[in-house]
Structures are given as C-alpha cells and as structure tokens.
Amino acid sequence: MSVLLTSDAGGVRTLTLNRPHRRNAIDAELWEALREALAAAGGDRSVRALVLTGAGGAFCSGADIPERVSSAHPLYRMRPLTEVTLLLHELPVPTVAKVTGAAVGAGWNLALGCDLVVATPQARFSQIFARRGLSPDCGGSWLLPRLVGLQQAKRLALLAETIDAEEAKALGLVTWVTDTDEVDTFVDDLTARLVAGPPVAHAQTKALLNEGTDRTLRDALANEAKAQAVNFAGADVREAYAAFAARREPLFTGRWAVPSRPEDDT
Numbered sequence: 001m002s003v004l005l006t007s008d009a010g011g012v013r014t015l016t017l018n019r020p021h022r023r024n025a026i027d028a029e030l031w032e033a034l035r036e037a038l039a040a041a042g043g044d045r046s047v048r049a050l051v052l053t054g055a056g057g058a059f060c061s062g063a064d065i066p067e068r069v070s071s072a073h074p075l076y077r078m079r080p081l082t083e084v085t086l087l088l089h090e091l092p093v094p095t096v097a098k099v100t101g102a103a104v105g106a107g108w109n110l111a112l113g114c115d116l117v118v119a120t121p122q123a124r125f126s127q128i129f130a131r132r133g134l135s136p137d138c139g140g141s142w143l144l145p146r147l148v149g150l151q152q153a154k155r156l157a158l159l160a161e162t163i164d165a166e167e168a169k170a171l172g173l174v175t176w177v178t179d180t181d182e183v184d185t186f187v188d189d190l191t192a193r194l195v196a197g198p199p200v201a202h203a204q205t206k207a208l209l210n211e212g213t214d215r216t217l218r219d220a221l222a223n224e225a226k227a228q229a230v231n232f233a234g235a236d237v238r239e240a241y242a243a244f245a246a247r248r249e250p251l252f253t254g255r256w257a258v259p260s261r262p263e264d265d266t
Contacts (some may be wrong), residue, residue: 004033005055011048011195012188013041020056023102025064031080038087045254048195050091051187052114053098060107062128063137078137081106085139088113089210092203094194098187099123099165100180109138112147112173115206118187119165120180125173130160146213147172198236199254201227233258 005016017024097111099119105128144153168174178186204227235255243250
C-alpha cells in the first residue's frame with residue numbers, strides 16, 4: 001500500500017497522505033514520497049493547482065517519531081522536513097489544504113504552508129510541540145507570526161492548545177469552513193477556478209506575496225515591476241483583453257508571446 005496517493009483531474013493534482021492507522025503521521029518513507037511528489041508537481045506544466053489532504057478522516061497528526069531514535073545527527077534527520085516545507089512553499093502553482101480531521105504539529109504547519117486552507121467542522125488543530133518537549137518545525141515559527149501576529153503565535157506555540165475549525169478561521173489560519181458532505185465539491189469548485197486562472201501570473205503573485213513580508217516597499221515595488229514585465233510578455237494578458245472585449249471567459253495557457261527572433265519584430 002502506497003503511503004502517498006496521487007491523482008490528477010482537470011489540471012489538479014491531489015496528494016493524499018495515506019497512513020490512516022497512524023492518523024497520517026509522516027514517517028521517513030512518507031517524507032521522501034512527499035519530497036518526490038512535490039518536486040514532480042513543480043516541474044509538470046500540466047499541473048495548475050495542487051490539493052494536499054489525508055486519508056481516513058485525519059489530515060496529519062505530525063511527524064511519526066520512531067520508538068528507537070536514529071543514530072543520525074538531528075540536523076540530518078530534519079533535512080527531509082526542511083526540503084518538503086520549502087518545496088511546498090515555493091511550488092509555482094496554487095495549493096489547497098483540505099483538512100477533514102486532526103492537523104497537529106508538523107501536519108498543521110504543512111497545511112499552513114498551503115496557499116488556502118479548507119476545513120470541515122470536525123477539524124482540530126494544535127501546535128503540539130511543547131507537549132513533546134520540542135519547538136515548532138516545518139516552518140511554523142515563520143508562518144504563525146505572519147498569519148496571526150506575534151502574541152497569538154506565542155499563545156499557540158507555548159500553550160500547545162487544541163483549537164477547532166471556527167476558531168482557526170477567526171484567527172486567519174483557515175480560509176473556509178464547509179460541511180463534511182460538501183467539502184469535496186467545494187474544493188473541486190475552488191481548484192477549478194484556480195486552474196482557469198493565468199498560470200504564469202499566479203506563480204509570480206504567489207512568490208510576491210510570500211516574499212513581501214520580508215521586504216521593504218522599495219524591494220516589493222521592484223519585484224512587482226519585474227513580474228509585470230514577464231506577464232506582459234506572455235499570451236495571457238492579450239487573451240484577457242480579448243476575452244473582456246468579446247464578453248467571454250478567458251482561456252489562459254501560460255504561453256510566451258515575445259517573438260523568438262529579432263527579425264520577427266519587423
């Protein structure tokens with residue numbers, strides 16, 4: 001049985017953590033499978049959006065700590081977590097976490113690393129690290145203050161409280177809460193809208209927003225100008241204007257529209 005299920009439909013790739021007997025806790029095998037799957041998705045132009053979810057009613061109960069601690073140096077043991085977190089963060093397509101149960105520790109931080117989070121009322125969230133004598137990983141120390149502010153981030157990390165979906169939404173840690181029997185349809189509709197968007201512009205928008213919190217306004221304006229230069233050189237801008245004029249929906253392809261030879265300009 002594969003620990004990570006992969007499916008494709010209409011430009012959407014869905015990755016399902018598949019260790020339901022451990023509430024999808026991520027062991028070494030699953031970390032490696034996630035790393036390979038995210039790297040593959042980032043290099044596949046047919047993928048226009050990605051959904052991360054879990055099997056068996058849970059999202060992810062965190063990293064699966066083995067009974068016998070590895071003799072490898074902790075820095076080496078952390079490397080797979082770091083690689084997966086960066087790949088998810090830098091993936092050039094919109095990502096959606098579909099959380100239908102527990103999202104704990106590293107599992108919650110993987111959900112927060114997605115661009116959008118859809119949860120059901122049964123979802124529960126915890127930065128459980130302090131209860132294990134640990135500090136946050138998988139980007140939690142970077143993500144939480146940016147999403148909820150420093151004081152709330154400290155509350156969540158230091159007290160390791162469990163919060164429900166509605167409180168997570170009120171804090172800005174969940175984008176939508178939807179009924180369990182409607183969540184699949186909701187995510188399908190959401191990803192269809194994302195897939196219909198301009199892929200190059202989406203990739204650049206995501207990067208600009210991710211990086212913007214660490215930059216000055218001057219840096220942000222310079223990066224925005226570079227991104228717009230790339231956008232205007234693509235076919236999607238022309239298609240958007242043509243669709244607007246024709247009162248139809250645009251068909252975005254992400255194609256490059258700059259002439260390939262200087263003589264094509266004449």
